[in-house]
Amino acid sequence: MALLYLILAPxxxxxxxxxxxxxxxxxxxWRSLWQRKVSTLSTAxxxxxxxxxxxxxxxxxxxxxxxxxxxxxxDQAIVLRPNSxxxxxxxLDRDQLRILKTSPLLASDAGGPLISSECVVVRxxxxxxxxxxxxxxxxxxxxxxxxxxxxVRLLEGRWLTPGLNEMVVPRRMQxxxxxxxxxxxQDFGGRSWQVVGVFDGGGSAFDSEIWVDVVALMQAYRRTxxxxxxxxxxxxxxxxxxxxxxxxxxxxxxxxxxEPDYYADQTKAGQPIRILxxxxxxxxxxxxxxxxxxxxxxxVASRTQEIGTLRALGFRQHEIMASFQWExxxxxxxxxxxxxxxxxxxxxxxxxxxxxxxxxxxxFAFLITPGxxxxxxxxxxxxxxxxxxLPAYRASRIPLTEAMKGG
Amino acid sequence: xxxxxxxxxxxxxxxYYRESLEIxxxxxxxxxxxxGGYYALMGPSGSGKTTLLNLIAGIDRPTGGxxxxxxxxxxxxxxxELAAWRSTYVxxxxxxxNLVPVLTAFENVELxxxxxxxxxxxxxxxxxxxLAHVGLTEWMEHYPRQLSGGQEQRVAVAxxxxxxxxxxxxxxxxxxxxxxxxxxxxxxxxxLNRDLGKTIVMVTHDPKAAHHARHQIHxxxxxxxxxxxVNR
Ligand SMILES: Nc1ncnc2c1ncn2[C@@H]1O[C@H](COP(=O)(O)OP(=O)(O)O)[C@@H](O)[C@H]1O
Ligand SMILES: [Mg+2]
Numbered sequence: 001m002a003l004l005y006l007i008l009a010p011x012x013x014x015x016x017x018x019x020x021x022x023x024x025x026x027x028x029x030w031r032s033l034w035q036r037k038v039s040t041l042s043t044a045x046x047x048x049x050x051x052x053x054x055x056x057x058x059x060x061x062x063x064x065x066x067x068x069x070x071x072x073x074x075d076q077a078i079v080l081r082p083n084s085x086x087x088x089x090x091x092l093d094r095d096q097l098r099i100l101k102t103s104p105l106l107a108s109d110a111g112g113p114l115i116s117s118e119c120v121v122v123r124x125x126x127x128x129x130x131x132x133x134x135x136x137x138x139x140x141x142x143x144x145x146x147x148x149x150x151x152v153r154l155l156e157g158r159w160l161t162p163g164l165n166e167m168v169v170p171r172r173m174q175x176x177x178x179x180x181x182x183x184x185x186q187d188f189g190g191r192s193w194q195v196v197g198v199f200d201g202g203g204s205a206f207d208s209e210i211w212v213d214v215v216a217l218m219q220a221y222r223r224t225x226x227x228x229x230x231x232x233x234x235x236x237x238x239x240x241x242x243x244x245x246x247x248x249x250x251x252x253x254x255x256x257x258x259e260p261d262y263y264a265d266q267t268k269a270g271q272p273i274r275i276l277x278x279x280x281x282x283x284x285x286x287x288x289x290x291x292x293x294x295x296x297x298x299x300v301a302s303r304t305q306e307i308g309t310l311r312a313l314g315f316r317q318h319e320i321m322a323s324f325q326w327e328x329x330x331x332x333x334x335x336x337x338x339x340x341x342x343x344x345x346x347x348x349x350x351x352x353x354x355x356x357x358x359x360x361x362x363x364f365a366f367l368i369t370p371g372x373x374x375x376x377x378x379x380x381x382x383x384x385x386x387x388x389x390l391p392a393y394r395a396s397r398i399p400l401t402e403a404m405k406g407g
Numbered sequence: 408x409x410x411x412x413x414x415x416x417x418x419x420x421x422x423y424y425r426e427s428l429e430i431x432x433x434x435x436x437x438x439x440x441x442x443g444g445y446y447a448l449m450g451p452s453g454s455g456k457t458t459l460l461n462l463i464a465g466i467d468r469p470t471g472g473x474x475x476x477x478x479x480x481x482x483x484x485x486x487x488e489l490a491a492w493r494s495t496y497v498x499x500x501x502x503x504x505n506l507v508p509v510l511t512a513f514e515n516v517e518l519x520x521x522x523x524x525x526x527x528x529x530x531x532x533x534x535x536x537x538l539a540h541v542g543l544t545e546w547m548e549h550y551p552r553q554l555s556g557g558q559e560q561r562v563a564v565a566x567x568x569x570x571x572x573x574x575x576x577x578x579x580x581x582x583x584x585x586x587x588x589x590x591x592x593x594x595x596x597x598x599l600n601r602d603l604g605k606t607i608v609m610v611t612h613d614p615k616a617a618h619h620a621r622h623q624i625h626x627x628x629x630x631x632x633x634x635x636x637v638n639r
Contacts, residue, residue, distance in 0.1 A: 024521070025521070028509060028510060031509035031510075035508065035509050305505060306507055306508075309499075309501070309505040310507075310518070311466070311490070312464070312466050312493065313494060313499065313519050313522075313566075314491065314493045314494025315490070315522065316486070316487050316490045317486065399467075400461075400466035400467065401467050403466065403499070403501065403505060404457050404460070404461055404466070404501065404578050
């Protein structure tokens with residue numbers, strides 16, 4: 001995409017220069033657009049829908065990426081069974097954990113060494129909109145695990161009491177699923193779990209997880225194996241040393257991955273959505289470009305005599321070309337502005353998507369940032385250039401003798 | 408009134424080609440028109456009047472012969488040079504007025520001046536002067552659709568003279584007008600010739616209109632038939 005703009009840059013530069021230096025005033029094009037209100041508005045409308053979809057797809061992509069990227073701290077690492085890409089398919093036993101907990105490289109705070117043994121299960125929850133249910137990640141963790149996720153803030157209630165069947169849930173999931181209100185209960189693993197706290201995951205992957213006490217969770221599910229361990233080291237540099245230590249200990253046979261790496265890998269989860277989104281956008285874009293082209297060809301055809309007259313008066317070919325290119329650009333930018341406004345309607349909407357690696361739900365919010373709005377406008381500009389080029393060229397080649405043709 | 412020739416055509420020819428078939432329209436036209444002349448170009452429909460006018464005005468190119476207008480040999484000019492030449496030397500008046508519908512009378516008249524380095528204020532002065540000359544000062548801010556046919560053609564005349572060109576070309580300027588409006592336009596053009604010294608070449612098949620010119624050139628099947636001096 002960036003390459004496309006780079007190729008178009010000289011053309012765009014010429015166009016901007018033309019707007020200032022060429023004699024055909026831009027108001028002529030703007031008014032001509034409104035001369036043909038119906039066709040202008042319907043074309044701009046079609047373009048606006050494409051631009052809106054383009055912006056929303058980008059925002060979805062960004063939302064997903066942010067969910068994973070903001071989840072990791074560079075001085076923390078996740079310990080997994082080798083070759084398990086996600087925690088869900090990893091196992092750690094108690095002996096392995098006992099050895100990890102004695103590592104001198106671990107950082108600690110007032111509550112003790114910063115290591116959390118964790119267990120991850122997937123649980124199906126009823127959606128709030130009545131549209132069936134979706135898989136949700138339930139994470140069992142230790143109190144240290146909560147302290148180590150520094151981007152997570154408690155909004156209401158309190159954190160978990162070790163050993164009890166309690167859960168804390170992200171605010172972002174509350175609107176999307178049933179029965180997650182403070183004090184409400186959910187049944188799973190043969191027990192009833194009460195919501196005692198609500199947290200904000202700051203747009204991270206934890207906004208899609210329900211947290212419970214790890215011991216209580218393993219008892220309920222009668223599990224003896226943990227899924228993973230989260231550790232914090234003294235500094236970012238020590239992550240490598242810790243990995244080396246784990247690697248060299250024959251009793252462990254575990255893999256250490258830095259937390260940012262682990263979550264960066266998870267952004268691949270958005271891949272299928274991204275590919276589908278791009279495909280739809282490309283198809284719609286081609287359609288919109290042809291719509292713009294068609295409208296511009298019709299405009300040029302109906303103004304043959306007018307264009308011939310301008311040429312007779314002394315306006316030159318490239319001046320006519322620039323003028324009609326501007327008209328196409330205005331037409332598409334009008335669609336661009338409408339499209340961005342349309343996409344703003346999605347701003348802040350909470351939604352979910354399926355993580356195709358864990359097949360569980362990822363909650364995130366659409367954020368239509370100024371950057372995305374700019375991209376949407378640039379995109380409409382691109383459509384104007386692509387769709388307006390040929391009609392503008394044709395306009396510039398209209399024979400001057402057309403001016404003299406009697407009606 | 409008649410001075411040096413402003414238009415000099417030697418063996419001027421124009422053919423159209425349709426699938427390698429030559430369709431000759433003008434065949435060896437020799438003609439000299441002196442500066443300050445007012446010529447009506449007459450002849451039956453299809454005789455090549457518009458074609459000849461287009462060549463003189465530099466909006467079409469001959470397939471043979473030489474063409475010298477307003478001191479320039481047009482054969483040798485490229486498209487951009489020809490465009491610059493037109494905007495300097497030629498004013499156009501069309502049968503259908505050819506005003507730009509989205510521009511006001513003022514803006515339409517201003518169009519040719521946008522091609523000059525003139526300042527905005529200088530342009531305004533010139534446009535107001537031209538519109539005053541055709542008696543449309545009051546209608547400056549009106550759009551073509553708000554004007555009558557006669558008024559539209561007067562705006563077109565103002566547009567033709569605003570850049571002070573030496574030569575005015577008109578193709579059936581009264582063809583779309585009723586008798587009264589046609590008379591007004593004819594009187595206006597006569598004034599442009601008499602008072603401002605503009606050389607005018609006007610295509611018409613209306614004998615009444617042709618009578619306003621000083622000379623009548625008759626074209627018959629692509630060759631000049633005869634030139635008559637009009638007695639008034
Ligand atoms: N672009 C063109 N291609 C082919 N033939 C043309 C073209 N323009 C004009 N002609 C022909 O040239 C002849 C003269 O046309 P024109 O100069 O318009 O005549 P007039 O103005 O005297 O009615 C006509 O027979 C017309 O059909
Ligand atoms: Mg004709």
